[in-house]
Amino acid sequence: SQTIHQWPATLVQPVGSPLSLECTVEGTSNPNLYWYRQAAGRGLQLLFYSVGIGQISSEVPQNLSASRPQDRQFILSSKKLLLSDSGFYLCAWSVRGGTVSENIQYFGAGTRLSVL
Amino acid sequence: AQSVTQPDIHITVSEGASLELRCNYSYGATPYLFWYVQSPGQGLQLLLKYFSGDTLVQGIKGFEAEFKRSQSSFNLRKPSVHWSDAAEYFCAVGGYSSASKIIFGSGTRLSIRP
Numbered sequence: 147s148q149t150i151h152q153w154p155a156t157l158v159q160p161v162g163s164p165l166s167l168e169c170t171v172e173g174t175s176n177p178n179l180y181w182y183r184q185a186a187g188r189g190l191q192l193l194f195y196s197v198g199i200g201q202i203s204s205e206v207p208q209n210l211s212a213s214r215p216q217d218r219q220f221i222l223s224s225k226k227l228l229l230s231d232s233g234f235y236l237c238a239w240s241v242r243g244g245t246v247s248e249n250i251q252y253f254g255a256g257t258r259l260s261v262l
Numbered sequence: 263a264q265s266v267t268q269p270d271i272h273i274t275v276s277e278g279a280s281l282e283l284r285c286n287y288s289y290g291a292t293p294y295l296f297w298y299v300q301s302p303g304q305g306l307q308l309l310l311k312y313f314s315g316d317t318l319v320q321g322i323k324g325f326e327a328e329f330k331r332s333q334s335s336f337n338l339r340k341p342s343v344h345w346s347d348a349a350e351y352f353c354a355v356g357g358y359s360s361a362s363k364i365i366f367g368s369g370t371r372l373s374i375r376p
Contacts, residue, residue: 152305189352189368190306236305249294249313249356251364254303 147189148173152237152254159261159262165210165224167257169237172218180214180251184234196220197242232261266355266367271285274373277345283338283370285353295336296354296364297327312336314358322348348374 148171159165181193186261191228192205194212202212209228213221235257241248266287277283287293295315298306310321317329327338336353350371356364 190366192332192363234303238306249362250311251309252295252308253298255305256303258303 148239149163149251150237150239150254152257154257155255156258157260158200159227159259161229161261162226165222165227165259167235167237169220169254169257170218171239174218174239174241176217176242177212178242180238180240181222182236182238184236184252184256186233189236190236194222211257227261229261232259234258246257264352264355264365266365268351268353268367268370270370272371272373273366274375275343276375280343281338281340281347281372283353284353285336285338285367286334287295287336287348287353287355287357288334290359291357294329294356294362295329296356296365297321297325297336297338298352298354299323300350300352300369301347309338309351343372343374345374348372356369 152169179196182190183193184190193204194204196202196214199214199217209224209231210224237254238251240251269284274346296311297309299309300306302308309325310319311328312329314317315338321372322328325340327336330334334374350369354364356362
């Protein structure tokens, strides 16, 4: 069965420090991968999605970047964190090129980032 | 423009009472609709989905949802809520292609009154 892992679960970072959040998927190949941010009391904002290694699409201009160095690994980064980067970050995957019934996103447990 | 509206930010119901969470969508093609649930500090879990066929779909944990094309709605229902149903619920819409993005509503927080 497929599983998705995110780490760390919780992170407290000072303003101006770098960031690296990692997401890995097991049990599937060539997945679509997604990074979302959820601000307190808000819905989900799609930040990045990837349909393959090295293929990253950015949805909103921001202080963050994403990379996909391996097929099932998706990394969210920042060189210098801002206070506004605080939030709950969720990674998700879906089957690439699957049938319509497979067009479902499966989410990790999330990373709570607090920038102080 | 594609969008999902959940008009209720927060709902409180008594344990054992029935529940209906509202969802309206705007989508330019045939929609693929979802309800997800998020417990505090956790990721999202899929409750149910609709992409074709019977407009009343059954999901996990006793939830069901009805697709009404004429009203562009996909409301979530449960006949009798349990305290463990307290969570945030998200409605979402996507397309049939696996490359389609899924657009989420802003969520409805459900509280259960003992």
